[in-house]
Amino acid sequence: MTAISTTGLTKRYPEVAALDDVSIRLEEHRIHGLLGRNGAGKTTLMQLLTGQVFATSGEMQVLGGTPVENVEVLSQTVFIQESQKYPDTFRASDVLRIAAGAYPNWDQAYADRLVEQYRLPAKRLIKKLSRGQLSAIGIVIGLAARAPLTFFDEPYLGLDAVARQMFFDDLLADYTEHPRTIVLSTHHIDEVANLLEHVVILDQGKVLLEADTDDLHDAAITVSGKASAVDAFLAGREVLERKALGSLATATITPRDGDELAAREAGLDLTQVSLQALFVHLTTANAASAADPAPSRAAA
């Protein structure tokens, strides 16, 4: 079943189109990555999908309905926002108590365990917490809510490497035990790449790529070896990136059937492009095409 689908979803502010003609489909019970540079539109998209801001145009279906002022949908949704604001007098324990009442599937024992694990000072005033501790509150709520639809917007800002790894392990373990739809937005891609089943890459408000991560090797590969052999291999093909050092070259291209055999015969190495590298290629190419709309082609 589809958890989220949008068609031509657009959000325009007076100065800028924060989201421009976005059509995506996120299946339920998967971990989806929403990737993009700062200002790409990730947060705006999640705000639209949770009914916090209104679309300028376009359609969306969330858990079978519209999220806008729809209790049925919103009660099944948790949205952990990067810049969540709390009243000055609140302590961490107050926030967690409110969350416990707000989410129907809340697991208090699990929440208690997470609070201890992330060493959250529950009695301290929220405004005295560090950036990492604020992120930890979001993680506790996002996981313990067990909402059928869970949004995490840059959930681990300020967390150290140990706590980030803890979050990834907790997320994976709890998702395995309680399958649900998770949307994880981030610009730190390498760390989460292996957790994601499906990715949407946004850039300047538009969808650059939507794919299952297992299919990404169909999107780009890297070929490397002797520059002359690499260039012969590239003839007539669209090249995402080419770098050379002395007599060696490496190039990123869209793969075709038979590449593997041809590369081997030419003595070239073929490797899969990491999600992070693909992301950089696509967003850089997109920035360049704003100036020059024709994609670069190697001489035939």
Next chain:
Amino acid sequence: MLDESKPLFQAVAEQIEDGILDGTYAEDDPVPSTNQLAAFLRINPATAGKGLGLLVDAEVLIKRRGIGMFVAPGAREALRQRRKFAFQDQYIAPLLREAAQLGITPEELAGMITKEVAR
């Protein structure tokens, strides 16, 4: 731990294959479940499942409904044959290419291999 030059699910499948080849998983033994693999390798369960699925399709693993996946009888020998076949492409061809580039004759190369084996 995983070969990052390949799609992740293929790397998962190869890691299980390595375990079968080196005897970590004997024939008729259970292999780790999708969820155990996902947690251990810190990857999405769907990817782990796809890796195991490749091995089921290749008849390296047998799925016993409700119990789990097991190493198929004869899987180790079949894998060995398949890897031997790939050995030529993956190791011998690049070795010869590099040797030719360095001006090492096939006879010299054979001598080097004999010497290395004796070490």
